[in-house]
Amino acid sequence: MPQLTQTPVYEADLFSPAALREPFGHYRAMRDLGPVVRLRDPDVYALSRFDDVRDALQAPDALSNAGGVGFSDEFNQPGGPNLIQSDGDRHRRMRSEVIRPLLPAQLKQHRPFLKSLIAERIKSLVGRGPFDAIAEVARFLPTAAISALVGLPEEGRASMLDWAAATFNAVGPRREGSERDFEVLAGWRTYLANLQWESIREGSWARTLQGTIAAGRLSEAEARGAISAYVLPSLDTTILAKGHLLHGLARHPGQWRMLRDDPSLLPGAVIESVRHSSVIRWFSRLARTDYQVEDEVIPAGSRLMLIYASANRDERRFEDPDRFDITRDARAQLAWGSGPHLCGGMHLAKMEMEVMLEALVEHCEVLEAGEPELLTNRGLYGFASLPFELR
Amino acid sequence: MASLTITSTRGDTRTVEGAAGLSVMEIIRKAGFDDLQALCGGSCACATCHVHVHPDDFARVGPPNEDEDDLLDSSNERTPTSRLSCQIPFGPALDGLRVTVAKEG
Numbered sequence: 407m408p409q410l411t412q413t414p415v416y417e418a419d420l421f422s423p424a425a426l427r428e429p430f431g432h433y434r435a436m437r438d439l440g441p442v443v444r445l446r447d448p449d450v451y452a453l454s455r456f457d458d459v460r461d462a463l464q465a466p467d468a469l470s471n472a473g474g475v476g477f478s479d480e481f482n483q484p485g486g487p488n489l490i491q492s493d494g495d496r497h498r499r500m501r502s503e504v505i506r507p508l509l510p511a512q513l514k515q516h517r518p519f520l521k522s523l524i525a526e527r528i529k530s531l532v533g534r535g536p537f538d539a540i541a542e543v544a545r546f547l548p549t550a551a552i553s554a555l556v557g558l559p560e561e562g563r564a565s566m567l568d569w570a571a572a573t574f575n576a577v578g579p580r581r582e583g584s585e586r587d588f589e590v591l592a593g594w595r596t597y598l599a600n601l602q603w604e605s606i607r608e609g610s611w612a613r614t615l616q617g618t619i620a621a622g623r624l625s626e627a628e629a630r631g632a633i634s635a636y637v638l639p640s641l642d643t644t645i646l647a648k649g650h651l652l653h654g655l656a657r658h659p660g661q662w663r664m665l666r667d668d669p670s671l672l673p674g675a676v677i678e679s680v681r682h683s684s685v686i687r688w689f690s691r692l693a694r695t696d697y698q699v700e701d702e703v704i705p706a707g708s709r710l711m712l713i714y715a716s717a718n719r720d721e722r723r724f725e726d727p728d729r730f731d732i733t734r735d736a737r738a739q740l741a742w743g744s745g746p747h748l749c750g751g752m753h754l755a756k757m758e759m760e761v762m763l764e765a766l767v768e769h770c771e772v773l774e775a776g777e778p779e780l781l782t783n784r785g786l787y788g789f790a791s792l793p794f795e796l797r
Numbered sequence: 798m799a800s801l802t803i804t805s806t807r808g809d810t811r812t813v814e815g816a817a818g819l820s821v822m823e824i825i826r827k828a829g830f831d832d833l834q835a836l837c838g839g840s841c842a843c844a845t846c847h848v849h850v851h852p853d854d855f856a857r858v859g860p861p862n863e864d865e866d867d868l869l870d871s872s873n874e875r876t877p878t879s880r881l882s883c884q885i886p887f888g889p890a891l892d893g894l895r896v897t898v899a900k901e902g
């Protein structure tokens with residue numbers, strides 16, 4: 407019989423500001439402690455090794471998203487349907503509508519425009535002296551273009567970054583300052599409940615969902631809830647991912663040179679960067695049934711934390727995992743998750759990162775990065791700012 | 798039991814027995830072919846389970862569905878007999894099916 411009482415406890419607080427800034431030592435210690443560990447606060451089980459996280463992501467019958475993917479009741483019971491916190495048939499129906507404009511064939515039409523926007527921006531920064539790469543480069547396409555594709559009216563569009571930051575902070579357990587996040591989140595929920603379909607830009611991703619109601623594919627509540635899938639995870643994620651990519655290349659001039667000499671390395675550089683510094687740290691699942699990992703059984707009703715960012719640094723899977731190496735084959739990484747909830751915006755994220763890199767390769771010779779300021783967001787790992795120079 | 802012949806991107810070929818009720822993707826993964834990534838685990842969302850069906854077998858398999866067609870369109874490796882293997886349910890009617898794992902791109 408499995409001995410539940412022997413599940414090792416990882417005593418340190420993963421959600422302390424210091425651990426949020428420097429999480430990778432904690433992840434390694436957790437991976438070494440055992441396949442399954444328990445945390446004190448929040449009181450959850452956690453998986454931190456690659457194979458275990460991947461298998462869990464591919465076990466939706468045992469491990470539910472509808473029971474919530476965060477660590478607090480406020481987050482896990484949003485009071486209306488949304489994509490990521492749904493299972494089974496509802497999830498399938500909502501997802502197939504949401505991902506339609508996010509598939510590569512649909513995205514292709516936006517690529518030249520996005521490329522020209524970011525290329526102009528990069529050109530204007532070359533030789534300009536120091537600037538903050540998060541504000542000036544990483545945030546540029548999401549706020550200038552992606553938020554317009556989503557389609558919210560102006561006042562909503564202007565709030566997207568605040569809603570997103572609060573949402574990802576609220577993924578974590580209740581802590582000091584959580585009240586403020588839940589207020590912002592409540593503001594988003596009220597905004598969404600009162601949003602008039604007609605005020606959303608015609609032809610935009612969000613507006614297109616309206617047609618699914620008349621067609622009988624989604625209920626009004628589902629279609630409205632599906633709007634969150636475009637609003638909350640679409641901006642901050644790629645902003646922070648671009649920050650990591652810029653930092654990685656600037657800090658490894660040899661690899662940057664290799665990339666300039668051989669742009670066919672470009673898609674691999676993007677993937678390696680999301681592996682090395684995974685933006686979404688973790689989500690959770692609710693165990694519907696007993697769930698076995700090696701010889702341990704996680705009992706039905708438990709909450710299970712899945713640490714994507716640790717899985718991607720697992721030395722059991724990736725050789726010398728802390729090393730940023732654009733020539734490694736990192737395709738099997740889990741930064742975008744896996745299974746039925748695989749990131750719906752993966753192709754968009756890749757495209758945004760690729761056009762940024764193309765523009766850099768075409769217009770810059772030297773990238774230089776200073777010391778980044780790390781965020782303490784409880785769901786997202788990334789930089790608040792990154793001093794940078796392009797020459 | 799029906800059999801399925803799989804060729805990897807590196808060119809090694811193996812014939813395996815495939816249980817009915819599984820998708821071709823699941824059979825390929827279970828047979829240990831890691832070059833088929835199947836990142837989304839069969840949700841028709843990633844296009845990393847792309848295979849080329851042998852032209853002589855294609856009529857039995859049939860054309861891609863609409864979502865699948867969109868995903869395949871974005872691959873540079875697409876051929877007239879491309880399919881996403883997670884969207885092909887395996888069974889006795891497909892006994893002897895030959896597929897080659899597509900390169901990424």
Ligand code: HEM
Pocket residue numbers: 463471475489490491501504508635636639640641643644647680684685686689714740741742743744746747748749750751752754755
């Ligand atoms: C580098 C950037 C990004 C990363 C690292 C990322 C990561 C993730 C991860 C790990 C999940 C899985 C959640 C789970 O397992 O429960 C997810 C889901 C999701 N992501 Fe992303 N994401 C990124 C960008 C985007 C963008 C640009 C969008 C644009 C709309 C987006 C939309 C979504 C949606 C809608 C889901 C929910 C899918 C579902 O539940 O079926 N993401 N993302």
Ligand code: FES
Pocket residue numbers: 822835836837838839840841842843844845846881882883884
């Ligand atoms: S496994 Fe993702 S589309 Fe087939």
